Amino acid sequence: GSRVRTRHLQLAKERGEKWAMLTSYDQYTAQIFDEAGIAVLLVGDSAANNVFGYESTLPVTVEEMLPLVRAVVGATKRALIVGDLPFGTYEESPEVALRTAVRFMKEARCHAVKLEGFRPAQIQMITGAGIPVMAHLGFTPQSEHQLGGYRVQGRGDDAAATLLHQAREVVAAGAFAVVLEMVPGDVAKQVTAEIGVPTVGIGAGPDTDAQVLVWQDMAGLRPASAGPTPRFVKKYADLHSVLARAAAEFAADVHDGAFPTADHTF
Ligand code: KIV
Ligand code: NA
Numbered sequence: 223g224s225r226v227r228t229r230h231l232q233l234a235k236e237r238g239e240k241w242a243m244l245t246s247y248d249q250y251t252a253q254i255f256d257e258a259g260i261a262v263l264l265v266g267d268s269a270a271n272n273v274f275g276y277e278s279t280l281p282v283t284v285e286e287m288l289p290l291v292r293a294v295v296g297a298t299k300r301a302l303i304v305g306d307l308p309f310g311t312y313e314e315s316p317e318v319a320l321r322t323a324v325r326f327m328k329e330a331r332c333h334a335v336k337l338e339g340f341r342p343a344q345i346q347m348i349t350g351a352g353i354p355v356m357a358h359l360g361f362t363p364q365s366e367h368q369l370g371g372y373r374v375q376g377r378g379d380d381a382a383a384t385l386l387h388q389a390r391e392v393v394a395a396g397a398f399a400v401v402l403e404m405v406p407g408d409v410a411k412q413v414t415a416e417i418g419v420p421t422v423g424i425g426a427g428p429d430t431d432a433q434v435l436v437w438q439d440m441a442g443l444r445p446a447s448a449g450p451t452p453r454f455v456k457k458y459a460d461l462h463s464v465l466a467r468a469a470a471e472f473a474a475d476v477h478d479g480a481f482p483t484a485d486h487t488f
Contacts, residue, residue, distance in 0.1 A: 226261050226302040228334065228354045228398040234261075235420045235431045243304075243422055243434040247273050247290045249297035251437055256298040262422075263298065264336065264434065265291045267306040267364070271448075272438050279363045280309045284325060291330035304356055305332040309364040312337050316347030323348045323355075334398065338362035340388045342395035349396030357392040359385060360426065361404035372452075374425075376405045382412070389413045389421075401434065402426040404454070425454030 234241055243262040246252040247269045255263055266272075269290055270282035291305045305326040312319035323335045334354035337344060339362050345355045360375040369375070376385040386409075389400055399420045402410045407427025414421040414430050423430030438444050439451060443461040451457065475481035 224300075225333065226300060228302070231261065231302070231399060231420050231432075235418075241420075241432045243432055244437045244440060245269075245272070245434070246294050246437060249293045252294040252297040252301075255437070256301045260301055262304060262432070262434075263294055263301045264304045265294050265306060265332070266336075266436065267308050268436055272436060278366060282308050284308055284311055284322060288326070288330045291326060291332050295331050295333075302334065303332040304334045304336050305330060307335055307337045312344055313339075313341070316343045319344035320347045320351055320353075323353050324351070327353055336401070338364050340392065342391050345392055345395035345397050354398045355396060356399045356401060356422070357389075357397040358401040358403065359388055359392070359405075360402045363403075372404070374404045374406060376409045382406070382409045385409060386413055386416060389417050393417050393419050399432075402430060425452065 231241065241261040243264055244255050244260050245266040245268055246255055246263045247265060252263060265287065267279045267282050267287065269287065270276040270279040273290065274282060274286065276282065287305065287308055291303070295303050307319070307322050307326070311322040319337065326332055326335050334356055335348065336356040336358055338358045340359065345357060348355050361369065361372065366372065376382050385405065392400060397419060399422055400417065401422045401424065402413060404425040407429060410421065410423055410426035411429035420431035422432040422434050424434045435455060439455045440457070441459045441461045442457040443465070444451060445462060472481065
């Protein structure tokens, strides 16, 4: 079959069909999620935390992101692949933003880019060059120091009105979808009803057009030492204990001489 396109996501909204997005940063998860029918894969800058082990998303670079994006694109057949623009690579001007977006499209061959915050001029410049842009409003992790940590955004009438205004403006600038992160459910519902493009919720309740989770959170790979799992996450597997058990059994078998046997020997 052919790739999911932004117009398919638009049609899904018009039909009231919900779809799922997951992060992916490597070939095997990308292939598994693609074959499982995940419509959109985000090579998130959350690779900073989930691949590189940084404490926030701020340090990750374009040079670190591009090989991950390339791996995910190369391992998939159906999913639309979105590359997440790192902190510091698009804020300064629309021209700088376009240059970074073009690198993602040319060097990693993804199908769209995502950027955080209320940046209609950047979105207009990038979409003007023929590159689909996913916007990201509400809690935006690259601004965590300004936002005062991981906190719900858009709470209260003024903040909700501002969020709705920003969502309308990023859509007017050309965004094909809007991620809403850690936004009250009633506010996400209102934004979803009032903008013409799909909303993708994370910690934004059940009424967005789509849902996204970080795959390691979804599959329970995250070690306890990474801190408490956010309340908005549902764990669909316990990969952490599966892998921990496998590694411990391997080590015990080696120690006991139970592995390798004649079966594993040339
Ligand atoms: O980088 C990321 O994982 C994200 C999603 C959670 C939306 O931006
Ligand atoms: Na991100």
